[in-house]
Amino acid sequence: MARIIGGLGSPHAPSIGTATDKDQEQSPEWKPLFDGYAPIRQWLDVQKPDLILMIYNDHANTFFFDKYPTFAISVAAEHEIADEGWGKRPLEPIPGNPQIAWQLAHSLVDQEFDMAVCQEMPLDHGCLTPMSCFFPPAKRWDVPLIPICVNVLQPPIPTAMRCFKLGQAIRKAVEAMPQDLRIVIAGTGGLTHQLGGERYGHTNTEWDQKILDLMETDPLALANMTHQELMERGGAEGVEIIMWLVMRGALSPKVDCIHRNYYLPMVTGFAQVIYEEPDNRRRNSGDAA
Amino acid sequence: MARIIGGLGSPHAPSIGTATDKDQEQSPEWKPLFDGYAPIRQWLDVQKPDLILMIYNDHANTFFFDKYPTFAISVAAEHEIADEGWGKRPLEPIPGNPQIAWQLAHSLVDQEFDMAVCQEMPLDHGCLTPMSCFFPPAKRWDVPLIPICVNVLQPPIPTAMRCFKLGQAIRKAVEAMPQDLRIVIAGTGGLTHQLGGERYGHTNTEWDQKILDLMETDPLALANMTHQELMERGGAEGVEIIMWLVMRGALSPKVDCIHRNYYLPMVTGFAQVIYEEPDNRRRNSGDAA
Amino acid sequence: MSKEHPWEDGGEILAIQSRQIDYTKPLPGTYLTTGIRAQRGYRLGKFCMTLMAPDNRELFKADAEKYMRDFGLTDYEKELVRSKNWNRMLRYGVNTFMILKLSNAMGVSQNHTGAGMRNQSYEDFMATRNSKGAQ
């Protein structure tokens, strides 16, 4: 049986990808962020998952408002690197897993999630930044990727609760798969930021810490918040944390938070987490039968 | 308050549009079909609705499988005529109603329907055939259109029940609108047909009549059927009747079927219906206060 | 069954579990494009889509071989197009509505395409219909 072994949280700002590509991960300004990826890289190294489900948002690079989906899933065998207007990142295309992705798409649509199903999905920084942070050059691309894209760009965007339920539906779908797969799900984006209007650069560290507390121990409190509340506290783009709720919804009510990091250098509250499934911890420590 | 005054059912085969454009509506072969539109044209003439919600499917003319949505709604001010590969039909672009459409999109996404929201949606025969049948040349285009597109082309397609629930959500959305609007909703496509494989040309009149009975009096019986059952009886493309279920879901449990027509000339069971809302009948006959 | 092309005999089982469609019991004479079949047929389907543009149809009609080569079809795919064997295309993974764009560009009407899929002559197929005019 396939199962989800844990969830990751990660920012996805394009500046982080640039720091990686320019070999600045250890510069004084970036070190506090990339130190937060060390435990994630190590955990992935030990866990060796078979697949990453990446919950991310496009920033009008793959989709435009002529036809903007609420939720989209890639069933592609390979994902091109998108050119966002400043040249492609020097990354190889990232392999997908069509067989699992088609199964997932069927299961989600059967469960009344109205996914756009994509046989081609070039990826922008929303997905590429976390991928290049999770997997340093020597590890690219050992683990295939299924990207799931969420509209956070232009209302109407899905409610926080709908995102949490999507996570629950993903877990159901995974647990019905006969294959013996160990899957990691990642939520990306946020935390606090706003990139448009006089309120550009709004930050809120207190709220960011509260998000991280609730995400771990009481995600339904977040899922019950309106976009208005989330945007008021966390900025217009801070609403991206609904993508973390998809990840959280796919995990057990009680998770082991084995890593949490926070850094706010410029305009965005960057946070990383590892939530391990209790079941996975038991198996690894030999407690399970 | 806005309200839905009734539902229409209509086939959407491209050959019907061609017959209209070639002035063959009264030819011996086509008359039995177009006679079925006479009561619809008359009803629309009398009712003078403010808006048509058209539930239709694209046939890979507006969307391709690179990014195929399960449900899409147009918020465009105007809809171009698509060129499907044999030249555009000689029709003017069809006006939309962006204000109502954006409101509808917000309400549907709030109600957990994951719509793709489209600011440009060229229309193919799935929508154009019923539009040109509902509105003869002198009436084009008096009534604006909001097209809602359903994937019936490539699985995973939405369940029949999901489509019925979409109709219910549309009704809720409409009834929450403060504007005084009288809205007609139309389901299109079907009935029995299959256009691919050795089973090309499969027809099933008995099943078509049963669909029409159930659609009127027991739509949940249809909504509970699997795609497999629908395709087995009605052919692979016969699954299009899930779009009629969206229309039916938007109406009252009990409707007045004031028109029903059936004709099977070649490969598709063509059916037309008018389901009037009981409330609307009462108002018009002067029974209502 | 062709070992090299296991989909050719039409008995391919798609590895998808669904509450809606039992992919282990495919409807006879019916080839739903999804899963591995949709993946396999994607390039050829995209090729068919290009034939919606009038200029492309002219190029295709003028020199089909060059047009197919320029698009980058595989030899197998080129052969499929040449064969006008619509059912083989469906089994390969080309969606019905892509095939109708291709057959249109090849000058074959929908019901001729359908008769071919049924392995019938056009006349024999039309004899099974209620009305020959309303097509």
Add this chain to the structure above:
Amino acid sequence: MSKEHPWEDGGEILAIQSRQIDYTKPLPGTYLTTGIRAQRGYRLGKFCMTLMAPDNRELFKADAEKYMRDFGLTDYEKELVRSKNWNRMLRYGVNTFMILKLSNAMGVSQNHTGAGMRNQSYEDFMATRNSKGAQ
């Protein structure tokens, strides 16, 4: 308030009812693009999207006026682009992420764009940040 362009002062109320966002109480300094605002800004947003292609950026840099004319921007839209007044563009209905494509093509970095939106000099804006390097 400009009568001709009622959105200019930023107090525009979008006629949308939603459980999620109270459009009658817009967040200060925040312009969500949806409804009539998204409709109004659509053409200019599409224009910004063309600037993702390197060739188009070169054309735009070489002769912005010609590029805007060829695309078919209105006089008002051309003036908006020339003004580099990002907040006015947001109010008009251009989504933040479209604006970042335009400002990039105009050689303005994200944080310079942001400082402009805040009506601050770049230096004043940077002085409010924790780390100047990680941008």
